[in-house]
Each structure stands twice: as structure tokens, then as C-alpha cells.
Amino acid sequence: xxxxxxxxxxxxxxxxxxxxxxxxxxxxxxxxxxxxxxxxxxxxxxxxxxxxxxxxxxxxxxxxxxxxxxxxxxxxxxxxxxxxxxxxxxxxxxxxxxxxxxxxxxxxxxxxxxxxxxxxxxxxxxxxxxxxxxxxxxxxxxxxxxxxxxxxxxxxxxxxxxxxxxxxxxxxxxxxxxxxxxxxxxxxxxxxxxxxxxxxxxxxxxxxxxxxxxxxxxxxxxxxxxxxxxxxxxxxxxxxxxxxxxxxxxxxxxxxxxxxxxxxxxxxxxxxxxxxxxxxxxxxxxxxxxxxxxxxxxxxxxxxxxxxxxxxxxxxxxxxxxxxxxxxxxxxxxxxxxxxxxxxxxxxxxxxxxxxxxxxxxxxxxxxxxxxxxxxxxxxxxxxxxxxxxxxxxxxxxxxxxxxxxxxxxxxxxxxxxxxxxxxxxxxxxxxxxxxxxxxxxxxxxxxxxxxxxxxxxxxxxxxxxxx
Numbered sequence: 001x002x003x004x005x006x007x008x009x010x011x012x013x014x015x016x017x018x019x020x021x022x023x024x025x026x027x028x029x030x031x032x033x034x035x036x037x038x039x040x041x042x043x044x045x046x047x048x049x050x051x052x053x054x055x056x057x058x059x060x061x062x063x064x065x066x067x068x069x070x071x072x073x074x075x076x077x078x079x080x081x082x083x084x085x086x087x088x089x090x091x092x093x094x095x096x097x098x099x100x101x102x103x104x105x106x107x108x109x110x111x112x113x114x115x116x117x118x119x120x121x122x123x124x125x126x127x128x129x130x131x132x133x134x135x136x137x138x139x140x141x142x143x144x145x146x147x148x149x150x151x152x153x154x155x156x157x158x159x160x161x162x163x164x165x166x167x168x169x170x171x172x173x174x175x176x177x178x179x180x181x182x183x184x185x186x187x188x189x190x191x192x193x194x195x196x197x198x199x200x201x202x203x204x205x206x207x208x209x210x211x212x213x214x215x216x217x218x219x220x221x222x223x224x225x226x227x228x229x230x231x232x233x234x235x236x237x238x239x240x241x242x243x244x245x246x247x248x249x250x251x252x253x254x255x256x257x258x259x260x261x262x263x264x265x266x267x268x269x270x271x272x273x274x275x276x277x278x279x280x281x282x283x284x285x286x287x288x289x290x291x292x293x294x295x296x297x298x299x300x301x302x303x304x305x306x307x308x309x310x311x312x313x314x315x316x317x318x319x320x321x322x323x324x325x326x327x328x329x330x331x332x333x334x335x336x337x338x339x340x341x342x343x344x345x346x347x348x349x350x351x352x353x354x355x356x357x358x359x360x361x362x363x364x365x366x367x368x369x370x371x372x373x374x375x376x377x378x379x380x381x382x383x384x385x386x387x388x389x390x391x392x393x394x395x396x397x398x399x400x401x402x403x404x405x406x407x408x409x410x411x412x413x414x415x416x417x418x419x420x421x422x423x424x425x426x427x428x429x430x431x432x433x434x435x436x437x438x439x440x441x442x443x444x445x446x447x448x449x450x451x452x453x454x455x456x457x458x459x460x461x462x463x464x465x466x467x468x
Contacts, residue, residue: 059100059112066094066132067112067125072426075118077433081106085429086118093424095120096132116422117434133424138415140322140330141224149219149407150374150389151356155199155212157183164205168193171206181367184390185212202372203358218392220264221408222320222332231295231321231331233281235265236395238290245292247285251278258284264333264395269294293395295319295331301347301440301451303459309418310438311385313403315343318395320385320403322413330416332409335388335398336441343401343441345449348380349458350417350436355426357386374407375414379439380452386410403441432458 071091076083079101089095098113100122105111107121114120115132162183163176170176171193185207189200197209223232237243244262248255251273261267267281269292278286298312300323307325314320315336322330337343354377359370376386388404398404405413414421417437419430430436432454442449451459 059097059110060127063129064097064127066128066130067097067114067120067122068128068130069093069095069120069424070124070126073120073124075114075120075425077118079105079107079111079113079119081121083119084431085427086434087422087425087428089120089422089425094128094130094133095422095424135423138412140412140416141226149217150387152202152372153187154215154217154371154389155185155187156215156390157185157207157211158213159211162207162211164201164207165198166205168206171198179207179369181361181369183369184215184371186371215390217389218394218406219408220333220392220394220406221412222330222406223266224330225321225328227327230268231297231328232266233269233292233294234333234395235261235263235267235287235291236293236333237263238288241393241396245287247281247287249284249286251280251286253288255286261285261287267292293317293319293333295321295328297321297328298440298442300326301438303462304438308438309416310440311413311417313343313439313441315345315441315443318397320405320409320413322416330413332406333395335391335394335396335404337399337401338397341400343383343399343403344380345441345443345446346380347438347440347449347451347455348453349438349455350377350379350419350430351453352378352427352429353414353417353419353421353436354378355421375405375410377414377417377436379436380441385413385439430454432461 069089069091072088074085074088077086096115098115101111101113101119103109103111107123109122111119112122112125157179162179164179165171165176168191185199185201185203187199188202188204190209191198191200191206193206198206199209199212200206225231235245237245242263244260246257247259247261249258250256261281269279269281271280272289273279273286277289279289279292280286281292294317296314296317298314298321300308300310304310304325310323312321312323313334313336318334318336320332320334321328356372356374357376359368359373361368374387374389376384378384383402385403385405387407387410388399389407391398391404392406394404394406419428419434419436421428435454435458438455440449450456
């Protein structure tokens with residue numbers, strides 16, 4: 001169960017800091033190196049129908065509209081305690097009732113089948129007259145992200161002598177635990193002890209506020225793409241991501257300067273020079289091709305169905321485009337693996353989605369603890385698309401292998417992608433019965449990467465089906 005509720009990230013990392021952060025370049029980077037798989041292996045074979053017979057009568061009285069979870073629980077794909085998990089429902093979630101099955105298979109009370117899917121032992125439920133929890137409205141092109149960038153306040157622990165304490169009494173007694181490596185924390189509250197202010201972290205620990213530098217997450221976000229519109233490009237100087245780019249009247253570094261464009265200004269490519277080294281983004285505005293990140297149209301991976309959702313990650317341009325079939329619907333900048341930690345090319349499917357993932361490592365030379373990373377989507381073993389609240393380097397390599405997203409982008413794409421997260425669930429698993437969104441990571445060198453994981457199994461199964 002521990003792996004369902006707290007996820008260890010493998011092969012991902014980033015360095016902190018952007019202009020608004022109180023973190024300096026002297027701080028150690030937040031490193032994310034392999035430790036263990038984030039989720040159980042996907043189930044490829046179809047799940048057989050439960051053997052148990054359904055109850056002859058409705059599970060509850062007519063005034064019962066839902067069942068309420070008394071604690072967080074791994075919803076099972078079958079009515080067996082040992083069955084694979086479909087996902088994790090949070091405490092307080094109200095779920096619609098499908099049917100009841102007799103006790104047994106690790107459940108002393110009845111098994112309750114809930115909507116939209118899965119089985120729950122009745123021991124962790126209570127009947128309720130309240131309506132089932134409903135999903136919030138969402139649209140890729142909607143302006144529904146006006147709230148906080150991330151769910152909570154985050155900080156990075158600074159100093160070589162920082163300690164965490166389990167309780168107020170431990171603080172007063174000086175009975176603390178030394179924090180090794182790099183640590184980010186999320187505040188669950190604050191408390192004053194003996195005249196000092198302490199953060200109470202989401203893990204329940206107390207850390208002196210003077211040891212914590214609050215992080216300001218990136219405000220960057222991508223763009224929804226209207227039907228038929230051209231894909232965007234973003235200004236990003238090859239000399240420095242924070243510098244503006246000078247525009248010139250002709251496609252030459254010696255051309256007359258006509259103005260400048262701020263970092264991440266959204267432009268469209270109007271024309272390319274004969275040698276491909278310059279592009280025109282407006283009348284009399286030529287810039288070096290190296291100073292712009294361009295989202296480009298790409299053909300769908302083989303076997304992709306009409307209107308199917310999929311991601312295209314371009315390692316060379318550091319862009320991500322979300323598609324529905326052949327139609328691009330969203331484009332943004334990302335940060336993939338930096339030198340010696342390149343993001344591998346592949347075609348895979350999202351295997352698990354986590355509303356929040358705790359990421360830790362005690363590997364010698366790479367000790368870290370990264371608190372509560374929102375909107376994490378594992379797609380190829382230990383590689384994931386996930387929020388990076390600790391840096392603002394999108395558009396350039398920054399990670400230890402994962403695909404870093406700005407918070408607003410991560411939230412939108414988490415909601416848009418499959419498998420859908422049922423209302424009130426914190427985690428959902430994708431497999432051959434409930435496939436996740438296809439993720440293709442490509443480069444110029446590897447334009448057609450290999451299929452991996454259950455994406456390959458589904459493709460092979462489709463090939464066999466069409467040949468019979």
C-alpha cells in the first residue's frame with residue numbers, strides 16, 4: 001500500500017531557481033535519481049468477470065445515494081484483497097453504488113462495486129444520503145487556473161545544520177533529526193515555539209522557518225490551439241534564457257537592429273532563410289533560429305485511432321504538443337533531461353497518474369527528499385511528466401530524465417489526459433483495460449522511437465486482431 005500513496009521517482013531531476021525565487025545558484029540542485037518503480041506493473045491480460053453472485057436486493061435503502069470512504073483506500077479491479085488496484089480514493093469521497101457482492105477474498109464484510117469502476121471492502125465505507133462526488137468542469141482552452149499555482153506553500157531547506165523535529169517537546173528538548181542532502185517541503189501549517197516560528201510540513205515534521213526559503217513556482221503556461229491555427233514558437237536566447245533577443249531587418253547577425261523580443265514572447269514563423277539559420281517572425285524582424293523554440297506538427301504514432309489523445313515531446317525543441325487524433329489542441333515548453341541524464345526516446349502510455357507524489361532517494365551521493373510533487377504522470381517505467389515547482393527553466397534541458405512541466409501546464413494536461421481520474425480519487429492506474437494517453441518522446445536522431453510497456457502490447461494485440 002505504501003507505494004500507492006507515496007511514490008518514489010526514478011531517473012528525474014531538476015535544478016532550482018528562477019528570477020522570482022529566493023533560492024540562489026549556490027543551493028544544491030534538487031536531484032531525482034532512480035530508487036524503485038512508481039507503480040505496479042501494468043496488467044496486460046483482460047480481467048475476468050467476478051465469480052461472486054450479485055445481491056438479489058439493492059445494497060442499501062432507497063434513500064442512500066452513495067457510499068463515503070472513511071479513509072484513503074486502494075480501489076480494487078476485482079473483489080479480492082490481492083487484486084490489482086484501479087486507483088486510490090481519498091477519505092471523504094462519495095461514490096455511486098453499482099452493486100454488492102458477498103464477503104470473502106480478504107473482506108470480512110461485503111464487497112461494494114462503485115462507479116465508475118472498482119470494488120471496495122465495505123469495512124472502509126459508510127452509506128450516505130449525499131450525492132456522489134462530482135468532477136470539476138475543465139477545458140484546455142478555459143481560463144480556470146486563476147487560483148494558486150500549486151496546492152500549498154513550498155520551500156527548500158537551507159543550511160548544513162538544519163533539523164526536523166517530530167513534536168513540540170522534541171523541539172524544546174533539542175531532539176531533532178539532521179536533514180541530509182537536498183530537501184524541499186510543503187507547509188501544512190505553522191507554529192511558534194519558544195519565540196521561534198516553525199513550519200509544520202505535510203509529513204508532520206517541524207522545521208525552523210529560518211532554515212526554509214519559500215519557493216515561487218513558475219507562472220509560465222502554454223497555449224490552447226484553435227482548430228486550424230498554426231503552432232506557436234517561443235523566444236529563448238541561446239546565450240541566456242533570461243536575455244531578450246534582438247530582431248534584425250535582414251537574415252544576418254550584421255543586419256540592422258529593429259527591436260527586441262522578451263524571453264518567451266509567443267511568435268509564429270513567417271519565413272525561413274535559405275540557409276535555415278534565421279527565421280522571420282514579423283515584418284522586418286529576423287532572428288537566429290537558435291533563439292526560438294518551435295512547436296511543429298507531427299504525424300501520429302502508428303496505430304493511433306481517430307480523435308485519440310496523445311502527447312508529442314520534441315527533445316530538440318524542448319516542446320510538448322497534445323493532440324486529439326491529427327489535431328493539435330495544446331502546446332507548451334518543457335524541460336527534459338540534461339547532459340548525462342538524457343530523456344530516452346520511446347512511445348509509451350501513461351501507466352499511472354498521481355495527484356501528488358513524494359519523491360525521495362537515499363542513494364549515496366544523491367540524497368534528496370522532494371515533497372508532494374503535484375500532477376505526476378508516469379509513462380515509461382520510472383519516467384514521468386510532472387510539475388516542477390522548483391525551477392523556471394522551461395524550454396531548455398533541466399531534469400535528470402523526466403519531462404518537467406510548469407504547474408499550470410501540468411494541471412491542465414493531467415486533467416485532459418487518460419486514464420481519467422474519477423472524482424475524489426488521488427491516483428489512477430492505466431493498463432490494457434483502461435489505457436492511458438500515448439506519449440511519444442522523439443528527436444531528430446530518433447524520429448520513430450520504439451514502443452515500450454503496455455503500449456507495445458496493445459499495438460501488437462491490434463496487429464494480431466487485424467490479421468485474423
